[in-house]
Amino acid sequence: MKSGVQADHQIKAMIADGAISAQEEITPAQIQPASLDLRLGDVAYRVRASFLAGRSRTVAARLADFQMHSIDLTKGAVLEKGCVYVVPLMENLNLPNGMTAAASAKSSIGRLDLLTRIITDHGIEFDRVPEGYQGPLYVEICPRSFSVVAQTGQMLNQIIFRQGKTFMSDDALRALHAESPIVSGDPVISDGLGFSVDLRPEDGNLVGYRAKPHTGVIDLSKLNHYDPAEFWEPVHTDDGWIILDPGAFYILVSREAIVIPPMQAAEMAPYLAMVGEFRVHYAGFFDPGFGYAAAGGAGSRGVLEVRCHEAPFVLEHGQVVGRLVYENMAALPEALYGREIKSNYQGQGLKLSKHFKSSPRPR
Secondary structure (H helix, E strand, C coil): CCCEECCHHHHHHHHHHCCEEECCCCCHHHECCCCEEEEECCEEEEECCCCCCCCCCCHHHHHHHHEEEEEECCCCEEECCCCEEEEEEEEEEECCCCEEEEEEECHHHHCCCEEEEEEECCCCCCCEECCCCEEEEEEEEEECCCCEEECCCCEEEEEEEEECCCECCHHHHHHHHHHCCCECCCCEECCCEEEEECCCCCCCCEEEEEECCCCCCEECCCCCCECHHHCEEEEECCCCEEEECCCCEEEEEEEEEECCCCCEEEEEEECHHHCCCEEECCCCEECCCCCCHHHCCCCEEEEEEEEECCCCEEEECCCEEEEEEEEEECCCCCCCECCCECCCCCCCCCCCCCCECCCCCCC
16 A cells, blocks of 8 residues: 555545444545544543543543543533543544554634544554554543533544655655745745744734633534624734733734645644743644645635743744644545635635634724
8 A cells, every 4th residue: 555644535445445434424524635524422421631541441441430420412512611521433443554543623623722632542642543553533622712512423523544654854845845835935844844923914913813711602513603702802913923821822823825735735733842832732634735726725824723831922923833744645635625625714814713703804
């Protein structure tokens, strides 16, 4: 089998071969150009603390240790801010030799400050599935800024499948940029493509949003529904810098426009030198075609989900805050992000999740 991230038609073949199975039939809507959306099962377990199973234990055994009570999700239920829940997912894996998997929150979920991480039996890392894994998948859910209503079948996370070595070297990334630019301006390439924060917008002085501390509940099934003003405070600056407050959650945007060509995928990772002050909170996947001209983009900004740590921190325009790690696809996807796959975020700038009503940007 050729090395690379598995494309949509290869994921379909994995489903047909039994490498991916589910309690209910997997639907075409779950299959993205380079990933599979995962669905919540029927029950959420409220647990005392976040945990990993560890090499010698299953998640079910750990749940017996930490479970406080269970919640029926079949008709929707509130998951409260500041609490930790574990939900069995509908999908199971039976990966072939040489194949690993990695998971991430979907973009709309990360923009709600909803911490969701995949855990596995005998797992020692969040969001990472070891080679040849056979067994169930679970998601740990911890609402950080807003309580939410979640329901069976909703898709909060996505998973990619890697065969062999997939990550591009810096030299290969430079060659790719020379052939077909992957970022506006001069690339900063070191263990991936660095990107910076935009705090000097071309139009007005709105640079981001900060989550309000005391809000109502967000029903994850309701799209274009909520008034942003009830949940978010706009962040303005005329000076090209802002001060991040400890514990606060921000939505900001990258200065650079980013392109993911059809034969690449990418994962957002925090800029390690910054972890002691703040972090771009959620890693996320970028499907082939993101920002790609032939898929309806002309470069798309990366939305940054930022949480400050213990001390107030001055964030300045153009400061490097994260990096994109590019990977090779094993095959060309049948569908590209923003072309065959409908996208809420192709060509995006500063944008909240799709649960909020769109409104003109205030000046």
